[in-house]
Amino acid sequence: MDLKPLYYEMLRIRRVEERIATLYAEQQMRCPVHLSIGQEAVAAGAAAALQGGDQVMSGHRSHAHYLAKGGSLRAMLAEIYGKATGCCGGKGGSMHLVDLAAGFMGAVPIVGSTIPIAVGLAFGAQLQGTSRVTLAFFGEGATEEGVFHESINFASLKKLPVVFVCENNFYSVYSPLAVRQPSHREVFKQAIGHGVESHQADGNEVADVLRLTGAAVEKARSGGGPTFIEFQTYRWREHCGPGYDNDIGYRTPEEYEQWKARCPLDRTRRQLLATGTGTAELEAMEARIELEITEAVAFVKASPFPPRESAAQPLFAAHS
């Protein structure tokens, strides 16, 4: 497995999120942002398992998924800045990313709500007889929503070409998993009750993410039906916003430090260095990413806001 492109994508996501966090203080990004720092390996590994024509949906913390699937960085940042050049023309913001050309079919901040829609994409693919696979990203909190169970039941019933990727970061906002789900039943076991193959893995090990997701995608494409994968990971920054929220006391410093020590980028970087990649090459990656982000930010800042009269449209689609 070539770790370099996976590392590059994780690094790119990390640097984009860090730039958002830095620029947020300028108060020009006037919408909530949910940063993916610490969780990059799930996005990078899972997206790498997909083909170009495959599709993805996500939730409120979707920057990483969007970027990993090939969504335009410029269009994402412009959307966060509320600019006309944004991926939704300013109608969505950070919580409503979309890039149809890249197969990123949408993200919404109602927990669990894109799961049935992703299953519907897969149902559409099955009805149309295409080999397209749909992947749904969601957090462990979404498995507490009724609609998750409705959706996975239907996917299991129809053997739909869909992969359920559950990013378990152990918190729903500030509510820990222990107050939300029974400790004697692990998250991934819920899917087994729906007759769906289910796995649990380290979500900070990008190679594992790619391997497991790749097998699930292959199975889905060949008519084998859905798979559920729980990837355990951790959000470093605050639930919503650019900073840190450890000071408010909902998680311990020890827990936080333990997870930081399991940084998905550091691990992969060490593996790359140990297998012959030079530091110069890694530095070149940093430089390339820095340039891409700097250019994107300049583009976004120079972009116009959408015209006032565009607010009312497009409410309805004109007849095609």
Add this chain to the structure above:
Amino acid sequence: MNRVRKYHEALLEAADLCLARDPKVYLMGLGVPDPKSIFGTTLGLQQKHGAQRVLDMPTSENGMTGVALGSAIAGMRPILTHQRLDFALLAMDQMVNQAAKWHYMFGGQMRVPLVIRMILGRGWGQGPQHSQSLHAWFAHVPGLKVVMPVTPHDAKGLLIASVEDDNPVLFLEHRWLHNITGHVPEGHYTVPIGPARIARSGKDVTLVATSYMVLEALRAAELLTAEGIEAEVIDLRTISPLDADAINQSVGRTGRLVVADLGTKSFGISGEIIARVVETQLAALKAPPGRVSPPDHPTPTSPALANNYYPRAAHIVAAVRWQFGRPVDEASLLVDNATWLDVPDKCFTGPF
């Protein structure tokens, strides 16, 4: 030539035709292929069009609405049915947060050609959770179209128009309309979403009605003729987008307005219609507009309690009489338990 069909047959024809014309159309709902076939409206369609395109579904209203939405953005044109509107309330997230906004919030890049049929129950003990008329809720949500056809002709034409529309359309059928008869043209035709229909012309008062209440308004108009009052009856057909022009033009001629709606009185369609008229036709009004609606409490189940829950033609007549300053005997509107008003006609055998 008159081609007389029942309302439920008109719906069946429309679905059959849409399935035959466009391979992207599919139809699903709990009970769609069962022997009762959604009151006959989907009868035989699975045998004709296959189990992949005409299918039953899990009892998962919210999830399956999302599935329908996802398949719609993938290029399909789903028709989703609910045997009662009340069941569809489980899908409010997918209808209101998602389907209504999907086109807008992603900047117009995706289309959601989705039809959701809902049946409004009434009578024979349908009670608090099988008979709600919540079209005003749905109409309040920008991005949803809401239609309520009354005649078999419009049922077929509006269902075809809804399926051919590239947006989410909520198609609301009153259970008491399923067995009414009327002229239904053969083959493909559409009734456009939006325009209201003048069901009866008149010069003295405008009666705007929704769904089944159109039939009560037409009965009221007949009764009013005996009193020398010619009522114009407007069948709204589409709730949203509202055909305010048709209402305003009519009230401009008659100077009087009574709205007869299926929904409970407060915060409903009748208030919206009166507001539209007051905003633009205040000078034309010869009397304060009137509202005829069920009272602001849930539908009771007992026939003894339901008897006086639903307004009838007599209530509409009373509202009009009041506008003309004529006496209204409120007590005469009350029904005793010698007569049950919980069935649409004598032929009705229940249990639905």
